[in-house]
Amino acid sequence: MGTPNETTVTGFTLMGLSGHPQMQAALFSFMLVVYFISTLGNGLMIVLIIADTHLHSPMYFFLCILSSVDMVISNNVLPEILVNCFFYMPTISFYKCLVQMYIGLLFVVMECVLLAVMAYDRFAAICRPLHYTQIMSWRLCNGLVSYCVVHASLNTLINVLLRPTDFCGQHIFNHFVCELQSFLKLACSDTRVSELYMQLSSLINVVSPFVFIVVTYGRIGLAILRIRSTQGRKKAFSTCSSHLTVVGVFYGTIMIMYLKPQPKSSSDQEKxxxxxxxxxxxxLNPLIYSLRNREVKGAFWRVFGRKTSK
Structure with a gap:
């Protein structure tokens, strides 16, 4: 038997921008543009990397996986946000909320580890160029991607097993979508173990890959400075700066979200x-990696230029 404040949960209410209804139209327009660019950009990257043999290398293999992960992340939440822009205080069923939350967690953790793998690939290419093909064999590449999947899956499974079962109050998410932090804040049951694991997993899945990337790029930076060719230095720096831009935005926001002390209720800043x-x-990922990459631009014209010329 639950306490008087506990109820059987069938769904949650998503507050989103319900407190600022005048901004709903602006949010819809902005999110529609983001969804269009994300879907088109990541889809195009996947097609180009698969279709053009010039891009069949470890670097673009990881980029293809990254684009696939980003496609799932954006399609997991953006359609829901777009539809909810037309409703005041929209609702989501309990099990749909769980599926959305844990799919998001699975693929965000996968991206955290994958970005560290991509940093190692750039380290091997720039710091060990003569042995790059031996180091980054296809067997290793497939093994690293498999590790990303298994690691993220185990982390998500543990979060599923530790999830609270009792909820009280009004069952309102002060958020656009179902998200783990907001979910735990609605629980009546003891969530100390869940919150402790969330902090621990943040150190493992966010801080550790970030530190690895920083150290790796420190070594890459020293190697770039030793390159005699100005053109070679510029090409190496361009490739690495693209990756670092993605890393800065992605890890920066996650660390602000999950490593600071958690208030009892979600704020607009957290959303x-x-x-x-x-x-x-x-x-941003497909824009950064395509607009600043001559090989991707060349692949575009080889794939689509050939088709239009027929």
């Missing part, structure tokens, strides 16, 4: 931070 690492980076 914006969640959207930044959840959907904006999914849009």
């Amino acid at each position: 914006i931070m969640s959207l930044t690492y959840g959907v904006l980076t999914s849009m």
Whole structure:
């Protein structure tokens, strides 16, 4: 038997921008543009990398996986946000909320680890160029991606097993979508173990890959400075700066979200931070990696130029 304040939960209410109805139209327009660019950009990256043999290398293999992960992340939440812009205080069923929350967690953790893998790939390419093909064999590449999937899946499974079962109050998410922090704040049952694991997993899944990337790029930076060719230095720096831009936006917002002390209720700042690492980076990734990459531009004209010329 639950306490008088506990009720059987069938769904949750998503507050979103219900407190600022005048901003709903602006949010819809902005999110529609983000969704269009994210879907088109990541879809295009996947097609180009698969279709063009010039891009069949470890670097673009990881980029293809990254675009696939970003496609899932954006499609997990953006359609829900767009539809909810037309409703005041929209609702979501309990089990749909769980599926949305844990799919988001699974693929965000996968991206955290994958960005560290991509940093190692750049380290091998720039610091060990003569042995790059031996180091980054296809067997290793497939193994690293498999590790990302297994690691993220185990982390998500533990969160599922530790999730609270009793909820009280009005069952209102002060958020656009279902998100783990907001979910735990609605629980009546003891969530100390869940919150402790969330902090521990943040150190493992966010801080550790971030530190690895910083150290790796420190070594890459020293190696770039030793490159005699100005053109070689510029190409290496361009590739690495693209990756670092993604890393800065993605890890920066997640660390602000999950490593600071948690208030009892979600704030508007937390909602914006969640959207930044959840959907904006999914849009920025293909833009950064394609607009600043001559090989991707060349692949575009080889694939689509050939088709239009027929």
